Structures are given as C-alpha cells and as structure tokens.
Amino acid sequence: MSSTEVLISLGPDFSGAPRPDKGKSKLIATESYISIDIETTGFDPRFDSLIEFGAVKMKDGLVIDQFQSLVKPESDIPSYITELTGISNDMVANAPFVEDVLPQFLAFIGDNLLVGHNVNFDINFIYDLTRFYTLPPLSNDFVDTLRLSRRLFSDWTNYKLETMANYFQIGEVTAHRALSDSLKTAQCYEQIKKYIRENDIQLKSFTSWNSLSKHITSQTDTFDPDSPIFGKSFAFTGALEKMHRRDAMQLVVNAGGVCCDGVTRDTNYLVLGSTDYCKSIKDGKSSKQKRAEALRLAGYDISIISENVFYDMLE
C-alpha cells in the first residue's frame, strides 16, 4: 500500500490507522505463553517513546526464560514518568535504541501466545513500532488479564493491575517496571487459571452473551412454592438501578422462576428498568414494553411491573 509509505515517512503516527495483522483477543487458559509489559513516556504511540521491554516465558506455571532491556528514547523522559516508573534519563543514557532492541524482543516472543494486563496497550504500541521500522507486524494472539478478571470477578471495585495482584496476594515487588510487572501479571494469570479449574468454569460460555438468560442456572435446589416468583416467567427491559440484570435473573432462577431474553406469550412479568440512557427510546417505550402491552390486551397473563415491585416479590 502506497499510503503506508507516506505514513511511515511522517513518523510513528498511525493514529486511527487500522492494524490489519494484529492478533486476536482470546479468553482461554493456556499452559505455555509469554507475559509482556512495556514502559513508555506516555499513552500515545504517536507522540511517546518506549523506554523498557519486559517479558517472561512461562510453561506449566514456571518461569523458563525472561527478557528485559531499557531503551534510549528519542526525547527526554518527563519527570512524572520517572516518578512513576523510577526510570530516569541517566538510566537510559547508555541504553540501546528501540530499533536495536525491538528485533531481539520479537525474537524472544516468537509466535507464542502473549499475556498482559490491558495488553492491547502494549501490543498496539509494539505493533506500530514494527510498522515504523518495516518489520513483520506483530500478529501474536493474546490473552488480556483485564478482560478476563472483569468477566470472572464482577465484584471488584476496580481492575487495575495492582488491585488484581493484591487480590491474589502476589508478593509486593517493584511496581511499574516492565519485568516485574510482566512477572506479576503471569502470577495473576496462573491464579486465574487455578480459579477456572477449581470452579469448573467453561470460558467458552463467556464468549457469547447473546442469550443471557440461557447462561444462568439455579444455585439451589430447594424452592419455596409459595413465592410469587415460583413457576413464573420473567423478562427485563432497561437498566435496573439496584443491580445488574444478570444478578436479577439469578435471583429469579434461585426462587424457582424462569427468565427469557425477550417477551413471548409465555412471559408472566416484564420488569421495567430505566431507559434514560438510551436516546432512541427516551420519550417512548421499548419494543419489549410495547409487545407486553399488546399481549396483555390480547388476554395473556403478563404484567408490567416496576423495579420496586419486583424487589417486593423477592421477599
């Protein structure tokens, strides 16, 4: 592509440019992988420079190799980055340039699966560098521990690397250095895999939420037949204020009820949440509510209830 040549001559500015050869994000547990982390002078590959590579090669839960190198950036390291990472201009004064280290780094990772925390950041940064130096584009598939932990541990207050490491009680090591952070991420990933094994979680079922209700199974086998929920079918529209829809569905199923994604003739209750967030139906009714009203007029046993009435029924 001739336009690529133009972009390259302008410098490492690929903003908005597609990354056609970039690998895919995977939600999998694997025994062999390379955990990576980089330190940079900022968030933006267009204006910021890479100042450190770090990577550990893992197999069956053990570190079998590692890679680390500081990099001399094009421009000075801002003081707040030195404060954050501990990497100063003095430290990189005699370091090799990124064009010298990058090929070594690429050779180290080979075509292995990569693991990292918010690893899109690292991969995009490195991808753009491979293009800038006309190397084969970084195309490794990858696993993001940020994405994984959000799916698996929905009750955390946030999903920063530090939070994840604290949760898994990973010993405190130097923070915000490439090698120690990549090692820390690898240790967390091992714990995540352990959690997946012990709880027999099928990650494949997490890859598609098209049918939310189908993924929810009862957590108990003793039901109260007198509960107004028992034996009834529920659907939801809009966003609930007090909980996620998934958790509300779980409560229904635990009480012996059934959940559907949409409103059908078999639906008994439609729970109304807020639709304020959705501009397209702000002043109107959702398609689910319209269908429920039509079914009710036609004589079907369906009621449209508010969120609060729903909570009363749970009592």
Place this chain on the structure above:
DNA sequence: TCTCCTCGAGATCT
C-alpha cells in the same frame, strides 16, 4: 426467533 448492527458509558495502560 436468530444474527448482526449501532450507540453510549466506563475503564485501563504510561
């Protein structure tokens, strides 16, 4: 009923 599409909201990386 099922398969995409679009849109807004909210984090995380240095």
Place this chain on the structure above:
DNA sequence: CTCGAGGAGA
C-alpha cells in the same frame, strides 16, 4: 477497547 443495551432485517 469491551460490554450491554435496543433495533432492524431475514
């Protein structure tokens, strides 16, 4: 980027 909403069209 990723997720979770509703919506359009087959």
